[in-house]
Amino acid sequence: MLLREVIDSLNLQVISEGNLEVEVRSGIVSDLLSYVMGNAKEGDLWLTIQTHMNVVAVASLCKVAAVIVTSNLEVNEEVIDKAQEEGITILKSSLPSYELSGSLYLSGIR
Amino acid sequence: MKLNYIVNLIKGRICVCQHLESIEIDKAWAADLMSDVLASPTEEALLITSLATPQIVRTAEMVGMVGIIIVSGKKTDDTILNLAEELDIPIVSTDLSLFETCGILYDHGLRSN
């Protein structure tokens, strides 16, 4: 599935737009950066409640398809700017991590 | 949904529990950060986390979580197991990732609220 399709089907808000035409591989849910660094694969969707600047760095390092900030948490301007600069897609969902991963899983992303 | 049914679904191992069949789970919450556990809207939920620390057990107890699933095959040492036993909170561990665990349980109808 393409990232754009995921965004549409799950009603995600785009707050930093990178490449939306990438193929989404799987999902990873984690708020621990070291875990993401060790386990995220290229093309993963990374669900987290972390909105820290380091998230952008890790996302870029792991080449995830996008970061999805869950529970409707605010992401501050600096982080968004940095993400845009790096070409990282950041999406936002009002669902908590559990519900969003469930929905992704149901939509076929495994 | 009974906790022992969940254990089967996620190929879990029971680390601490006295009475697995009698625990009814009807909500779930996934979090790695304590503040997020504390911000969960639901009491009596099942906590799914990749942290295996005593703090996660204390945090779960503070908000009345009914059980904890520790994912990604994280090692659970005696400190956490003893604490969980003392507080009577069941702990189940699984090798599945947080994403897969959430996915499977959601697929079987378990929601957050």
Added chain:
Amino acid sequence: MTMDSEVTNKLGPDILSYSVEKVMVRNIPQVTPYWQMRHIKELMRIRRLDGVPVTDDEGHLLGIISISDLIICIENKDLEAPVSKYMTTPVKCLILSKTLIEALREMNRFKYGRLPVVDEEFKVIGVVYWWSLFAFLQEALDTSMVVKKTIPSEGVISYTYQVLGRDFVHAGNASLQMRKSLQQLSIDPKDLRRTGIIAYEAEMNIIIHADKGFLQVKINSEKIEVTAEDKGPGISDVSLAMQEGFTTAPDYIREMGFGAGMGLPNIKRNSDIFQIDSRVGVGTKVYSVVNLIRRLK
């Protein structure tokens, strides 16, 4: 109230300098060398002891008989033999004036599971077992957080707990103890939950961001007040700190599951009244009120 005078940490530097008397088991039967080994077997089994001192008729320490001595005796099918045949001599012991830390060191160094305690005349007055030492330390750790329970005025109960910066081992203990105390009152679970969240987040903030402080709850029939006050760096921009996601927690703290920048907003959301007062270089005070759904009798 001043923190240092009111708050005394039971598990402070003093604890290990207590006398071994604090942890010694006293009522051990006086075993003499002409007891038969089968009596020892029974004594150990019934009292679940893994070793007892052997004395002369006046109670002077002669040796020790331990479970391993007993095993050898049983292997020899020699249970009718006198204790003198199997006891270990000479024996390491502790003088009553020794401290806990000295006992710990001796036991650890020689891998002894037990040490008899004697007075100046070398008479046995008790035994320090590893488990008795253990039980004491554990008890001390468990209660070290409960600093004080007071009844400041009619119908008000107050609990105060000490919280130490960077003490991640006990992180959350104070709030947990507090929750246990509150559970004994008939507080509505919703209120209990709110109070717990407030206390926990405030406690964690002291542990993560400050040097030391205390957590206090005051309960009367209508409300619960939670105060967390610390000595520490303080917060330079409080309104920024109140924003969800704002954190100064370093990465290693985030890896432990803290530092989402959600603590203060969490506290506020769960409080009916919320006040925060912070001075840079001095410390921070957070005050919250939870109005009870159900009045307490």
